[in-house]
Amino acid sequence: MSAVLSISAVQLSAPSRRQRDVLPGLTLTLGWTLFWLALIVLLPLGALFGKAATLGFDGLYDALSAPRVRAALALSFSSALIAAGVCAVFGLLIAWVLKRYRFPGRGLLDALVDLPIALPTAVAGIALTALYAPKGWLGAPLLEYGIKVAYTPLGIVVALIFVGLPFVVRTLQPVLEELEREQEEAAATLGAGPLRIFIKVTLPALLPAWLTGTTLAFARAVGEYGSVIFIAGNIPMVSEIAPLLIVSKLEQFDYAGATAIACAMLTVSFLLLLPLNWLQGRLVRPVH
């Protein structure tokens, strides 16, 4: 009955919506949205690309071909890639454990996953540095095995894992929730082992969300600054990330150099985000 009613309501309201909308406020709210978006986001980003345009292709290429710049960009992207990979593996494991198993302290652990989103990056930075420093709680035992974390590129990866992890876990959790266990159970009754079920049934269903979460973690990690600069050591050519190089260029009033690095980072990030949005559009269907 209610289904019939709602269908007729849709049919009734559909043509009237096109002619004259009963809901007010579109002009006002859309106008404010576009104005605010233009003022806060588009104009400043436009200034960046405007500045890049004045440099021209040659100017950009020159600024980007300096060995120190190349090393910083390579370090930022490669450490973000490694961190995103670690987040992908452990994020999947953590999301799985939190959704499928009941054990004491589960709620606390689940709440803890959001910590990197709520904790200011500078606080995370000094805490991770002190933790993984040669005399730190974890740094000291690791050093005995010859592993130096703080003030090395490995430290950068640790900080980036910290900031990226929630994205993978939180993107996977709702999908894991919806995942119908009947399919897994059916596979089990047909004699498939747990690992085989996971690979053949569970993983394909999780794949889009898994990719989305990992890409988000990567995008966040590439630009991360606050949590990295304390632990990185910031040695040019070795452990100097691209965002830090932008800051030091700005401190020397080298606006052109800073702009060039920023443009390179944004271009790559956008190229990553475009397919992600497309994927999300295909992924997110109304759940009723």
Added chain:
Amino acid sequence: MRAHQLQHKLGKWLLISIAVLFLGCFLLLPLVLVLVSALSKGLDVYWAALSEPDALSALQLTLLVAAISVPLNLVFGVAASWAIAKFQFRGRSLLITLIDLPFAVSPVISGLVFVLLFGAQGLFGPWLAEHDVRILFALPGIVLATVFVTFPFVARELIPLMQAQGRDDEEAALSLGASGWQTFRRVTLPNIKWGLMYGVLLCNARAMGEFGAVSVVSGHIRGRTNTLPLHVEILYNEYQFVAAFAVASVLALLALLTLILKRIVETRVAHSLNRGAHA
């Protein structure tokens, strides 16, 4: 069959142990370390670090910046989600992508864009200098950078919620003779209030904790343009570790409070989403 079950149980506890160990090393220990280091020299030193004038002015500035930027993004978020969730128009999905844009921009670049606009060599730099208006290295610059990095938070939370709730409630209120503003206040606002609080909560946490963007535009003038996160950095770089962790602990406690409130609000949001789905 027995062996199979044992294996299953073993696997379960192995996975749980890995998850606990990983989250412990990467998330829990840093948090514990902040609190332990802050109190390592006793409560007196802790209070001294917090009641020092520079720390207090940093706290003041942080609260002021959040008090300006969060309401600005709150108004924007509600307006944007009203337009996007309740109406169909061309370019809607492009608009959503553009609103999300600041999330994809490095904090440092979020600061850089304002330097390029308002800096001495920037687009409006000469004009501002002529009229003696300070934006960069002053409160307006810090607010602008903060508004930029927190731009999507409220809108992002509200758009899916308002979309799921549809427009039937509003249409009913309007057909009963309510005005547009009455409809919004009496019908829409109660429906979205938990989602709105959730967005504001995350927006506020980021606004108070933002480091990279604010660091670029603030100029680090002690006692004047230093926010709490920047103050943490200064103290740390001066090797005043206990003081740095004391100030950091205030931010960490704020983060914990945010997480607790987030938990409470989250269940309410799920509830209002469900109501939307069943309506």
